Amino acid sequence: MASYLPLFLDFSCRKVIIFGGGAVGERKARYFLPAEVFVISPSFTECLEAMGADGLVKLERRAVVPGDVPGLVEGAFLVVAATGDAELNESIAQAAEAAGILANNATGESPVVVPSLIKKGDVMVAISTGGRSPALSKYLRLKLEPALGEDVEKMAALQDRVRERLKSQLPDQKAREKILWAILDDPAVWDALKEDDRALELALRHARS
Numbered sequence: 001m002a003s004y005l006p007l008f009l010d011f012s013c014r015k016v017i018i019f020g021g022g023a024v025g026e027r028k029a030r031y032f033l034p035a036e037v038f039v040i041s042p043s044f045t046e047c048l049e050a051m052g053a054d055g056l057v058k059l060e061r062r063a064v065v066p067g068d069v070p071g072l073v074e075g076a077f078l079v080v081a082a083t084g085d086a087e088l089n090e091s092i093a094q095a096a097e098a099a100g101i102l103a104n105n106a107t108g109e110s111p112v113v114v115p116s117l118i119k120k121g122d123v124m125v126a127i128s129t130g131g132r133s134p135a136l137s138k139y140l141r142l143k144l145e146p147a148l149g150e151d152v153e154k155m156a157a158l159q160d161r162v163r164e165r166l167k168s169q170l171p172d173q174k175a176r177e178k179i180l181w182a183i184l185d186d187p188a189v190w191d192a193l194k195e196d197d198r199a200l201e202l203a204l205r206h207a208r209s
């Protein structure tokens with residue numbers, strides 16, 4: 001029985017290899033775009049072809065057999081098995097794991113699960129059902145997405161600015177924490193977020209009081 005836990009990993013400069021260029025391979029390719037993404041498949045969706053032409057992903061046109069996999073996954077941080085063949089996906093995931101590489105299997109029990117993602121700038125909410133109902137993950141994303149507006153992104157930027165200032169001015173971590181929470185709890189700061197300077201001015205009043 002798997003015991004999944006979420007983590008946020010830096011994918012810039014990582015290599016992600018996706019097997020299968022169908023609708024699922026395309027969705028996973030978009031998800032991992034900050035990485036260097038390779039898609040290996042005998043055919044690709046129109047969108048993947050366009051992403052390949054734009055240089056966003058690298059496409060390799062070939063039908064893979066299990067024996068090819070160890071040679072193809074060398075240097076990858078993560079492998080995604082998203083072909084239409086569940087047995088092939090299982091052997092791709094197993095070969096990747098045997099090589100110490102993280103593996104996502106789109107058609108079976110998967111060591112790595114891709115969540116539904118709500119992303120507002122640097123603020124992210126990842127949703128998973130531990131593989132039990134991907135449709136519920138998507139449903140919850142669609143329900144929760146409108147509740148997270150642009151203001152969370154602006155609040156993250158404001159907190160970042162104030163935190164950096166406080167770190168150089170106030171050595172007591174507990175005192176800094178109290179101020180950052182006072183800012184979060186102040187509706188006037190949230191209201192002022194559309195005007196960056198005014199929100200910062202109101203936030204800094206908490207640092208002075």
Ligand SMILES: C[C@@]1(CC(=O)O)c2cc3[nH]c(cc4nc(cc5[nH]c(cc(n2)[C@H]1CCC(=O)O)[C@@](C)(CC(=O)O)[C@@H]5CCC(=O)O)C(CC(=O)O)=C4CCC(=O)O)c(CCC(=O)O)c3CC(=O)O
Binds near residue numbers: 105113133
């Ligand atoms: C285990 C996991 C492994 C992984 O792929 O990482 C997995 C596995 C499988 N999904 C299948 C089907 C569907 N997947 C979706 C949608 C998403 N699937 C995603 C993730 C995951 N899917 C991981 C678990 C996530 C979790 O823990 O909740 C999302 C969240 C992320 C993404 O893929 O980007 C993305 C929503 C993105 C968004 O927010 O939009 C829909 C809904 C729809 O399309 O409307 C359906 C149709 C409904 C259905 O069939 O359930 C099948 C085929 C089952 C079959 O053949 O019957 C398998 C294989 C199996 O279960 O054996």
Ligand SMILES: NC(=O)C1=CN([C@@H]2O[C@H](COP(=O)(O)OP(=O)(O)OC[C@H]3O[C@@H](n4cnc5c(N)ncnc54)[C@H](O)[C@@H]3O)[C@@H](O)[C@H]2O)C=CC1
Binds near residue numbers: 106
């Ligand atoms: N995990 C998830 O989020 C979801 C998974 N699925 C499952 O994922 C699988 C793929 O779904 P789709 O992309 O919609 O299917 P699809 O049939 O559109 O795409 C499959 C892709 O795999 C490629 N392929 C076939 N043989 C290959 C080989 N030997 N080597 C490399 N690539 C090969 C095909 O050329 C095609 O591009 C299906 O089995 C489906 O049930 C479906 C929905 C969501």
